Amino acid sequence: xxxxxxxxxxxxxxxxxxxxxxxxxxxxxxxxxxxxxxxxxxxxxxxxxxxxxxxxxxxxxxxxxxxxxxxxxxxxxxxxxxxxxxxxxxxxxxxxxxxxxxxxxxxxxxxxxxxxxxxxxxxxxxxxxxxxxxxxxxxxxxxxxxxxxxxxxxxxxxxxxxxxxxxxxxxxxxxxxxxxxxxxxxxxxxxxxxxxxxxxxxxxxxxxxxxxxxxxxxxxxxxxxxxxxxxxxxxxxxxxxxxxxxxxxxxxxxxxxxxxxxxxxxxxxxxxxxxxxxxxxxxxxxxxxxxxxxxxxxxxxxxxxxx
Amino acid sequence: xxxxxxxxxxxxxxxxxxxxxxxxxxxxxxxxxxxxxxxxxxxxxxxxxxxxxxxxxxxxxxxxxxxxxxxxxxxxxxxxxxxxxxx
Amino acid sequence: xxxxxxxxxxxxxxxxxxxxxxxxxxxxxxxxxxxxxxxxxxxxxxxxxxxxxxxxxxxxxxxxxxxxxxxxxxxxxxxxxxxxxxxxxxxxxxxxxxxxxxxxxxxxxxxxxxxxxxxxxxxxxxxxxxxxxxxxxxxxxxxxxxxxxxxxxxxxxxxxxxxxxxxxxxxxxxxxxxxxxxxxx
Amino acid sequence: xxxxxxxxxxxxxxxxxxxxxxxxxxxxxxxxxxxxxxxxxxxxxxxxxxxxxxxxxxxxxxxxxxxxxxxxxxxxxxxxxxxxxxxxxxxxxxxxxxxxxxxxxxxxxxxxxxxxxxxxxxxxxxxxxxxxxxxxxxxxxxxxxxxxxxxxxxxxxxxxxxxxxxxxxxxxxxxxxxxxxxxxxxxxxxxxxxxxxxxxxxxxxxxxxxxxxxxxxxxxxxxxxxxxxxxxxxxxxxxxxxxxxxxxxxxxxxxxxxxxxxxxxxxxxxxxxxxxxxxxxxxxxxxxxxxxxxxxxxxxxxxxxxxxxxxxxxxxxxxxxxxxxxxxxxxxxxxxxxxxxxxxxxxxxxxxxxxxxxxxxxxxxxxxxxxxxxxxxxxxxxx
Numbered sequence: 001x002x003x004x005x006x007x008x009x010x011x012x013x014x015x016x017x018x019x020x021x022x023x024x025x026x027x028x029x030x031x032x033x034x035x036x037x038x039x040x041x042x043x044x045x046x047x048x049x050x051x052x053x054x055x056x057x058x059x060x061x062x063x064x065x066x067x068x069x070x071x072x073x074x075x076x077x078x079x080x081x082x083x084x085x086x087x088x089x090x091x092x093x094x095x096x097x098x099x100x101x102x103x104x105x106x107x108x109x110x111x112x113x114x115x116x117x118x119x120x121x122x123x124x125x126x127x128x129x130x131x132x133x134x135x136x137x138x139x140x141x142x143x144x145x146x147x148x149x150x151x152x153x154x155x156x157x158x159x160x161x162x163x164x165x166x167x168x169x170x171x172x173x174x175x176x177x178x179x180x181x182x183x184x185x186x187x188x189x190x191x192x193x194x195x196x197x198x199x200x201x202x203x204x205x206x207x208x209x210x211x212x213x214x215x216x217x218x219x220x221x222x223x224x225x226x227x228x229x230x231x232x233x234x235x236x237x238x239x240x241x242x243x244x245x246x247x248x249x250x251x252x253x254x255x256x257x258x259x260x261x262x263x264x265x266x267x268x269x270x271x272x273x274x275x276x277x278x279x280x281x282x283x284x285x286x287x288x289x290x291x292x293x294x295x296x297x298x299x300x301x302x303x304x305x306x307x
Numbered sequence: 308x309x310x311x312x313x314x315x316x317x318x319x320x321x322x323x324x325x326x327x328x329x330x331x332x333x334x335x336x337x338x339x340x341x342x343x344x345x346x347x348x349x350x351x352x353x354x355x356x357x358x359x360x361x362x363x364x365x366x367x368x369x370x371x372x373x374x375x376x377x378x379x380x381x382x383x384x385x386x387x388x389x390x391x392x393x394x
Numbered sequence: 395x396x397x398x399x400x401x402x403x404x405x406x407x408x409x410x411x412x413x414x415x416x417x418x419x420x421x422x423x424x425x426x427x428x429x430x431x432x433x434x435x436x437x438x439x440x441x442x443x444x445x446x447x448x449x450x451x452x453x454x455x456x457x458x459x460x461x462x463x464x465x466x467x468x469x470x471x472x473x474x475x476x477x478x479x480x481x482x483x484x485x486x487x488x489x490x491x492x493x494x495x496x497x498x499x500x501x502x503x504x505x506x507x508x509x510x511x512x513x514x515x516x517x518x519x520x521x522x523x524x525x526x527x528x529x530x531x532x533x534x535x536x537x538x539x540x541x542x543x544x545x546x547x548x549x550x551x552x553x554x555x556x557x558x559x560x561x562x563x564x565x566x567x568x569x570x571x572x573x574x575x576x577x578x579x
Numbered sequence: 580x581x582x583x584x585x586x587x588x589x590x591x592x593x594x595x596x597x598x599x600x601x602x603x604x605x606x607x608x609x610x611x612x613x614x615x616x617x618x619x620x621x622x623x624x625x626x627x628x629x630x631x632x633x634x635x636x637x638x639x640x641x642x643x644x645x646x647x648x649x650x651x652x653x654x655x656x657x658x659x660x661x662x663x664x665x666x667x668x669x670x671x672x673x674x675x676x677x678x679x680x681x682x683x684x685x686x687x688x689x690x691x692x693x694x695x696x697x698x699x700x701x702x703x704x705x706x707x708x709x710x711x712x713x714x715x716x717x718x719x720x721x722x723x724x725x726x727x728x729x730x731x732x733x734x735x736x737x738x739x740x741x742x743x744x745x746x747x748x749x750x751x752x753x754x755x756x757x758x759x760x761x762x763x764x765x766x767x768x769x770x771x772x773x774x775x776x777x778x779x780x781x782x783x784x785x786x787x788x789x790x791x792x793x794x795x796x797x798x799x800x801x802x803x804x805x806x807x808x809x810x811x812x813x814x815x816x817x818x819x820x821x822x823x824x825x826x827x828x829x830x831x832x833x834x835x836x837x838x839x840x841x842x843x844x845x846x847x848x849x850x851x852x853x854x855x856x857x858x859x860x861x862x863x864x865x866x867x868x869x870x871x872x873x874x875x876x877x878x879x880x881x882x883x884x885x886x887x888x889x890x891x892x893x894x895x896x897x898x899x900x901x902x903x904x905x906x907x908x909x910x911x912x913x914x915x916x917x918x919x920x921x922x923x924x925x926x927x928x929x930x931x932x933x934x935x936x937x938x939x940x941x942x943x944x945x946x947x948x949x950x951x952x953x954x955x956x957x958x959x960x961x962x
Contacts, residue, residue: 039785039786040785040786041785042655042783042784042785044651051792051793051794052794054790054793054794055793055794056793056794056795056796057790057793057794057795057796057800058795058796058800059796060788060789060790060793062788062790063788064788065783065784065785065786065787065788065789065790066788066789066790066791066792066793067651067654067783067791067792068790068791068792068793069647069650069651069677069792070647070673070674070677072643072673073643073644073647073650073673073674073677075644076639076643076644076645076647076648076651077647077648077650077651077654078651079637079648079651080607080609080637080647080648080649080650080651080652080653080654080655080657080659081651081652081654081655081783083606083607083635083637083648083652083657084606084607084651084652084653084654084655084656084657085655086635087606087607087634087635087652087657088606088655088656088657088777090655090656090784090785091785092784092785093785094651109640109641109644110639110640110641110643110644110647112640113639113640113641113644117637117638119637
């Protein structure tokens with residue numbers, strides 16, 4: 001059930017005057033994480049924007065227990081925290097709040113191992129599609145065609161679908177979410193926190209300086225990503241995969257907005273040729289096709305098994 | 308040995324300084340147009356908007372970075388981004 | 395301190411024999427030390443293990459190249475390696491073989507092992523048999539201590555057979571030595 | 580009260596460490612296999628599987644993660660253990676510094692092994708010595724018994740100074756060597772090792788919104804934190820002696836604190852070394868003494884904190900012969916560090932036994948004699 005805005009907790013977990021850039025999409029997500037888990041969560045944060053936006057010690061711009069940890073270590077550190085809590089009888093959620101580089105690149109081995117062990121952690125990857133903390137370098141989550149400082153002519157390769165890879169680890173819960181749909185993200189965190197075992201949420205979080213758009217458009221860009229079908233909201237809960245609104249209404253391609261409405265908002269796609277845009281459109285189609293076929297195949301298998 | 312073993316940080320406003328000074332545009336709220344929906348509060352990345360249903364929204368200009376998300380997302384255009392005065 | 399060099403082949407259990415004897419020495423109030431020589435851990439390759447037994451704590455950890463005893467778990471090793479390079483001039487050699495030679499004490503450990511059904515992966519398991527033979531020659535540990543300790547070193551299903559084989563080896567070797575002594579006397 | 584008697588048995592060094600860890604009752608153990616460390620964690624996972632040890636045992640995909648898991652657990656208040664060797668230790672390198680910098684009281688066994696290339700699993704001390712600047716306390720055992728005792732003591736030390744402690748033992752020479760050992764009763768270990776304070780170094784708990792590790796507003800704050808780690812090492816020197824003495828009263832074995840002194844009374848020459856081969860060096864000292872050479876031995880039990888004061892007692896010796904089972908482009912690590920206390924005048928640094936090459940009592944005796952006679956042309960000698 002979607003929570004009404006006025007029912008969301010009013011306590012501030014992201015504090016004013018922190019060190020995030022104006023219009024930071026990740027901070028919108030972090031607010032929602034605080035609202036959803038508040039006092040329950042203990043965060044492990046690898047090197048990332050999330051480490052920097054906390055601001056300068058001895059102050060912290062985020063009112064949650066936070067352990068800042070080395071770049072590749074977050075999934076493993078969080079595993080250790082979860083086991084310590086279990087051994088010491090402490091109630092609480094061990095949560096990783098990590099960027100796409102720390103998740104899909106340097107931290108991927110530890111992440112995959114935590115998933116394979118079904119470690120009792122909630123891993124949230126806020127995805128701003130590049131190494132923003134070091135100044136906009138390409139990551140494996142950077143989409144094809146996007147400019148970064150290490151792909152000055154546009155990235156040649158496709159975005160890695162980390163959530164699907166984690167689903168293949170046979171873990172209890174994997175979901176995608178977007179900062180444009182805070183209540184959906186809030187519900188998914190709440191749902192994940194009820195589950196013992198490994199949970200992963202891929203949170204889409206636009207970055208104004210990195211994607212080259214005006215900071216007032218952060219939510220707009222995130223919304224357009226979903227409305228054009230570029231980013232798909234879905235949820236995999238104990239073997240059941242389903243699309244979430246509004247993506248669930250976009251199965252029919254005709255109901256999706258043209259991809260250019262998403263691309264044209266951002267300077268990082270400014271130099272795409274017609275052919276490159278067409279290729280990106282085909283890639284979006286393939287992404288949908290894969291997901292839908294997977295859901296269909298899953299239904300058939302479950303049907304055959306009498307589930 | 309009983310001294311502080313590691314210097315931990317504690318939550319406080321202004322961990323990034325007086326971030327209101329970053330602003331070039333200032334959100335100005337036209338309360339007469341406000342429909343009390345809370346969307347500006349929900350999306351504000353800085354948590355500088357106070358909102359409670361039935362009460363007027365309040366913006367903390369000491370720390371508002373002036374991103375303009377509130378103005379862009381307001382469904383009734385009750386927030387306007389106005390240029391900050393120069394020094 | 396007595397120092398012993400064991401020769402075996404990878405997979406024969408020479409290291410286990412030395413470890414067992416160190417444990418037996420310990421429970422009998424002495425100090426024991428068993429050092430494996432790790433090289434290529436290939437089945438069939440010649441491996442050495444070292445054993446020290448003393449009344450006082452043993453501090454050194456280097457290998458042994460001048461042993462008081464040299465125990466050879468497979469007589470065919472004599473054709474490949476000069477085991478005498480590992481013994482003091484007065485060292486005693488104990489060799490698993492049917493062929494008698496004056497410079498060593500021959501023990502037909504393979505026959506004893508086979509008789510008690512001690513075979514694994516096609517190989518006779520002679521390590522406990524040869525540990526017992528060493529005890530009979532050196533008297534550094536007792537056969538009772540070996541019998542008591544074998545269950546800690548071999549799988550439960552093989553404990554009885556190993557114990558019986560060890561007892562037999564101890565008796566055969568003891569008799570042989572008594573005979574040799576009588577001949578000399 | 581029932582009589583408490585120690586169990587006399589014979590174990591490999593690795594199993595002795597595993598028993599010590601078991602008796603310390605850690606909450607969380609995590610490790611990755613590497614020869615010659617592997618049998619430590621195999622034994623511990625067996626204890627856990629049999630229900631003899633109530634720890635969580637976490638299998639990981641790398642040594643880096645092994646240390647990351649126990650780091651997270653230690654910061655959340657758990658008593659922890661991990662173990663590694665050689666390349667595995669180097670794969671942990673970033674986490675080593677983070678753990679010490681966070682004052683996490685982790686205990687780790689390092690089974691020393693040569694670094695490649697080429698691949699070589701035999702003993703050498705380069706691995707453990709390469710982490711000496713990381714903030715960890717670093718000890719080396721010289722026997723299976725001491726590997727057990729040091730591991731128990733390491734928990735007490737780690738939780739006293741709130742720093743991670745590495746317990747070194749020589750690969751194969753101790754790790755796979757069976758030796759006679761006395762295992763104290765559990766009651767003795769429990770008495771020596773009370774439960775740790777789960778709120779140090781920080782109280783990482785839900786509902787307690789503190790942050791550790793964000794960027795300092797003033798770099799001097801960070802600098803002060805780093806100086807405190809130096810100060811903790813200086814304080815640790817006294818604590819190590821006290822812990823050793825207290826353990827000695829309870830368990831019946833005392834080693835001398837930071838160093839063990841052997842036959843140093845009336846000596847004109849001293850041997851300095853660390854690890855399992857010190858036993859062979861002692862044999863050499865004995866035989867040299869029989870030959871009328873007034874030589875003694877100082878065995879370093881700890882290289883961090885570094886035993887400066889203890890080494891200073893060797894001032895005035897005609898020759899101090901340091902044996903290094905490690906090699907760097909600048910010679911041996913210990914030789915250079917000992918020379919930093921005593922000056923180069925009296926120090927001869929003998930690099931030997933590297934890459935697992937056997938080095939016996941006779942070899943020690945010969946080297947000491949040559950050093951005393953001044954037959955080596957340089958103060959650094961590669962044997």
